[in-house]
Amino acid sequence: xxxxxxxxxxxxxxxxxxxxxxxxxxxxxxxxxxxxxxxxxxxxxxxxxxxxxxxxxxxxxxxxxxxxxxxxxxxxxxxxxxxxxxxxxxxxxxxxxxxxxxxxxxxxxxxxxx
Amino acid sequence: xxxxxxxxxxxxxxxxxxxxxxxxxxxxxxxxxxxxxxxxxxxxxxxxxxxxxxxxxxxxxxxxxxxxxxxxxxxxxxxxxxxxxxxxxxxxxxxxxxxxxxxxxxxxxxxxxx
Numbered sequence: 001x002x003x004x005x006x007x008x009x010x011x012x013x014x015x016x017x018x019x020x021x022x023x024x025x026x027x028x029x030x031x032x033x034x035x036x037x038x039x040x041x042x043x044x045x046x047x048x049x050x051x052x053x054x055x056x057x058x059x060x061x062x063x064x065x066x067x068x069x070x071x072x073x074x075x076x077x078x079x080x081x082x083x084x085x086x087x088x089x090x091x092x093x094x095x096x097x098x099x100x101x102x103x104x105x106x107x108x109x110x111x112x113x114x
Numbered sequence: 115x116x117x118x119x120x121x122x123x124x125x126x127x128x129x130x131x132x133x134x135x136x137x138x139x140x141x142x143x144x145x146x147x148x149x150x151x152x153x154x155x156x157x158x159x160x161x162x163x164x165x166x167x168x169x170x171x172x173x174x175x176x177x178x179x180x181x182x183x184x185x186x187x188x189x190x191x192x193x194x195x196x197x198x199x200x201x202x203x204x205x206x207x208x209x210x211x212x213x214x215x216x217x218x219x220x221x222x223x224x225x226x227x228x
Contacts, residue, residue, distance in 0.1 A: 031214060040123065042204060042220035043158075050213065058215065090157060096214045101146055101165055103206075103216055105157040 002026050006091050006106035013081040013113045021076040021109050023091030031094040032074040033103070034058075034066065036087040043090065049074055081113045116141040116212045118205050120219035128227050129197055135190040135222045137179075137205030141212070147188040148206040149179055152221075158204065164188060175199075200226045 007022045025032065030051045035043040035058075045058030049068040063085060065077045074093075078085060088110050094103035121136040139145065146165050150158040162173040169181040179190045188205060205219045 031216075033216060035218070040220065042120075043218040045215060045217065048215055056213070092158075092216070094214075094216065096146075096208070099165065102160055102163060103148070105150075105159075107157045 004091055004093050004104050004106040006089075006109050008109060009107065010110050011112070013078075013111065015081060015083065015113060017081050018077070018079050019081070019111075021078075021089055021091070021111075023074045023076065023106060024072050025074075025091075025093040025104070026072065027093060027095070027104065028071060029093035029095050029104075030071070031096055031103075032068065033092045033094070034064070034074070034076045035090045035092065036060065036085075037090060037108075038087050046076065046089075078111075083113050085111065086113045087111060116145070116207050116209055116215070116217050118207050118217055118219035120205055120222050122222050123220065124223045124225070126225045126227060127195055130194045132193050133191065133195050133199075133224065135203050135205075135224065137188045137190065137219060139186055139188065139205070139207045141186075141207060141209050143209050145207050145209045147179075147181060148208075148216075149177070149188075149190050150204045150206060150218075152202045152204065154201075161190075161203070195224070195226045197226050197228060199224060 033048045034046040047066040049055045091106045092103045148163045149161040164181040172178045208216045
């Protein structure tokens with residue numbers, strides 16, 4: 001059982017470039033999340049989705065876009081990379097309700113914008 | 115809006131000493147509460163969770179947390195820590211009132227010294 005898979009694990013981007021961080025889950029979870037983690041700041045929610053076709057902004061959505069065309073996939077797009085987007089990005093999926101309520105995390109993508 | 119406050123950014127302790135990591139939350143409705151642990155260069159793993167029922171919840175490796183509704187707290191405790199418990203610990207909350215967004219605190223770095 002793979003759980004939540006993120007690719008790539010590492011990436012260096014130049015200012016102004018674009019890229020897509022991929023996230024796939026095989027647990028049939030409705031809820032999916034994208035977070036960024038910066039030292040001493042915890043995890044800040046970028047976007048989340050409550051099901052296929054439904055997405056909503058989190059705390060720090062500026063500079064990012066998402067889509068959710070299937071239950072399994074929740075890619076995060078950076079259109080014009082900026083140094084402020086240097087961070088570690090985590091994707092998570094969860095089931096809500098009942099004893100199995102829990103979020104599962106991917107291993108993260110370490111992004112550096114230079 | 116819901117929020118989580120972890121009162122200590124760093125907690126250094128000696129091996130075999132007891133430890134308490136403090137977490138307070140704010141939410142206007144019933145909540146689900148979680149503690150996650152992150153080891154260096156890894157993703158987050160669930161340590162324990164409160165969904166309903168007994169307010170004292172325990173993990174398999176000796177940690178426990180107590181949900182206190184009147185004080186809006188969910189502090190994490192362990193009576194005797196090991197070197198291997200060195201990690202960053204995150205408290206998180208979700209609720210129906212937030213459309214099940216999962217909100218994290220800024221984390222507490224627990225360092226266990228010999």
